[in-house]
Amino acid sequence: MNFQYHGGFLVKIIGIVSEYNPFHNGHLYQVQKSIQDLNADGVVAVMSGNFVQRGFPAIFNKWIRAEMAIRGGVNLVIELPTYFATSSAEQFAKGAVELLDATGVVDHLSFGSEYDDLSTLKQIAELLVSPTEPFQEMLSSTLKLGLSFPSARAAAIHHALPELQSKLDMNQSNVILGVEYLKALLQLNSEIQPHLVKRQGNAYHDPSLNSPYVSATAIRRAYFEDAKLLSEGEWMPNAIREIMLNTTAHANRIEHFEDMILYAIRSKTTEGLSKIRDVNEGLENKILSAAIRAKDYKSLVDQIKSKRYTMTRINRILMGILLQIEDEQYAFSDHAYFRILAFDETGKRIIKKMKKSTDVPILTNINKFRNVIDSNPLLQLDIRATDIYHLTQRDKNGGLDYLKRPFDLDSFK
C-alpha cells in the first residue's frame, strides 16, 4: 500500500468495523477506496473474534482472519469483544464504535453500504436517537398490528421522513449497521467522522459466484462444497486465497456445534436458561422443549422460530447459550481493553500512538495482564469462546488466547 506519510506522522487514521469471514475483494475495495478518498495514513479494523453477528462461528479463527486482513491492506486488527460481536446490530455497532473512539487515534469511521447517501442515513440516525412524535406513534401502532420490530421501525422511519426514497430498504443488513454506527457516533458525541463507501458488486447474501465481488456467504458456501472452487474464482487477493487453501484448520460452521448446543440446553433447567442473554418472556420453555424434540441445529431453530423471533435473533440467542453469555448489560467503556490480533509496520506505529492517547490496556500478550483477565467478564468470555470454538478442531486445542501472539507481517518478510 502506498500511504502518504505526511512527513512521518500518522495524521489520518481510518477505523473499519468488520468480520472478514473471510476477507474478499469487496473488503479490499473498501480499504483501498477509503484510503484514497480520505488520503489516509493507516487503517484499523475492529474485527469479530471467533463468532460472528449472525450467531454463527466464523469460518476460521480470529488469528487466521486477522492475518487475512493485514494481507488485504489493513494495518492493525483489534478484536471486537465476543459480547458485542454476537449481539444485535445496535449493540454490535455500539461496542465497535466505542472501541474505535476509545483508541483516541481514529479520525474516520468508514463503512460500506448498498445505499450511498450518507446524509439520509444520518437523518435516520438522528431520528432514532431523538424520535419524533409521528415516528413514535407509527412505531407503536404498527407493533400493535403485529409487525415485527424491524418492519415496524422501517415503516415508522418512512412515515416520519416522507422524503426518503422508497428504494431505501431498511431491512438490508448493511443499511441497518450503517445507521447503527451513525447512532453510536451521535450518542457518544464522538469526533470520529463517518465515511461511506458504496458497496461493490453482489449483495450480502447473493449466492452468485460470477463476479469479482462475490459475497462472503457465497464464498463460504462454495468452500464448504469444494475448497477447490476457490482456485477457480478471483474472489480475494491471492495471498488470502493461499491462506484458505493451505490452512490445516478445519473450517467451522454452526452444524459442528449442534450437539454441544443441544447438550447445553438439555443440561439446563428453564431457570438456568433464563439467565442467558435475551432469553425471557417464556422463551426458555420454548427453547427447552424444542431442544428435546430437535435432532439437529436446523430443526431446533425451526421449532423456536415465530413471528416474534426472527431466525437471526434465535441464532444469536442459541450462540448466547453455547457461549454462556449471561443476561448482563455491559458497556465497552466499563470493561475496556484492546485485544491486538494482527499488525504490520504501520500498525505497530498506530499502537505506539494509541499508547499516548489512551489508558485502556493494550493486550498483545494476555499473560502479562492476568489482573485484567481476573476482573473482566468480557475478556473472560473471549477466552471461553476461543476454547469452545476449537473443540471442533482436530486437536481441540484450548488456551490459545494464552499461547498465540498477534500476527506480525514483518516477521514474514
Place this chain on the structure above:
Amino acid sequence: MNFQYHGGFLVKIIGIVSEYNPFHNGHLYQVQKSIQDLNADGVVAVMSGNFVQRGFPAIFNKWIRAEMAIRGGVNLVIELPTYFATSSAEQFAKGAVELLDATGVVDHLSFGSEYDDLSTLKQIAELLVSPTEPFQEMLSSTLKLGLSFPSARAAAIHHALPELQSKLDMNQSNVILGVEYLKALLQLNSEIQPHLVKRQGNAYHDPSLNSPYVSATAIRRAYFEDAKLLSEGEWMPNAIREIMLNTTAHANRIEHFEDMILYAIRSKTTEGLSKIRDVNEGLENKILSAAIRAKDYKSLVDQIKSKRYTMTRINRILMGILLQIEDEQYAFSDHAYFRILAFDETGKRIIKKMKKSTDVPILTNINKFRNVIDSNPLLQLDIRATDIYHLTQRDKNGGLDYLKRPFDLDSFK
C-alpha cells in the same frame, strides 16, 4: 420361574440392588439362588438408570436393561435415582437401601460378593457405623502417612478386627458395596434381612470370556469389539442376548460424551464448576486447565488423576459435570418416588401391595405426576439424564421419560 405362592399371597419379597449393564448369567444365578435360598415369592430390583456408578453411561438405556432384568426372572424393576446411581459406594448403597426399605414390602436384601461370610461383613459394617478407638487411631495415622482413604480404611479395619482373614480384600468393589448395604440397613434400623449369595465365576473386572460367568465389563468390551461375539458365548439367557443383538439402540460408552464433557467444562468458570458435586478444594482449577489441554476423555482423566483422586472418583465427578449434578446433599426420604421401569404379572401384584404399604408416589406414567416433577430435583435430574443420554443416539430423541411406559412382560405374551 416357579414361585411358591404361599396360598396366593406375596409373603416373602427379595430386594436386589443392580445395574444390569448388561444382565448376564451371574445376575441370573443371583436371582435364582436367592429365591431358592429364601423360598421367596418375588424379586424387586432397584436398578441404576442411564448412568452407572463407575461414572459412565450404561451400555443401553434403562428401559432396555429393565426388560432384560424381567426376562432374567426379576419381577419388578424400580429406577435408582441418578443422583444415587452416580454417587460414591456409600451414597449409592444408602439411596438404594432406603428405597427398598420405603417400599414397605421387601423382606430380604440379597447381594452378591466374592467373600461369603456374612457375619464378618456385618462386623465390619458395625465397626464403620460405630468406630472403635483402635480403628479411628489407625485410620487417622495411615491417612497422615498419605494412604488413600480406601486403603487407610482397609488397614484400619484389619487392625481393629485382627481376627479377619487376611484374604478379605476390602478393595474389591462387591465387598465394599456389601459392607455399605449392611451399614445402610443398620443406620436405617431396617427390618430388611441381608442375604449373601456367593458370586460365581469371574471377578468384576475379569476380562476372560471363557466361562459361563463372564463379567459385565468383559461382555461390554466384547460387544464393542464385535457384536457377533455375543452369539458365540453363552454369557446370558437367550432372550436377553436377542435383545442385545436386535436392538436399534446405539450402544453407549463414555467416549461418545467426551466432546460434551469438554464443552461443559470449557463453558464454565471455576466458580460454576465448584457448584458441582464433589468439586472442591481447588479441584475446579485442575479440571478446567485439564479440559483446556485435553483432546479426549482419557487425556482429560489422566491430567486430573492424582494420589488423592482415584480414577473412578474422577469419572464420577466428570459425570456430575455432564449431568449438572449440583453440590447438594439429598436423602431419598426427602424426595422419595418409585419410578417403575418394568414388571411382569408378579411385579404388578408387588406394586399393588406397595400401594397399601407406602405413601411414596409410584410413578408408572410421570405425566400424571407433574406436581411431583416440579418439586423434585432428583426426578428432574433423572429426566435430564435421559435427555442427555440419548444425544448419542441416531434420533437424539429427548423427552423419553414422558413417552415411555414401563416394560410389561404380559403385553408380549
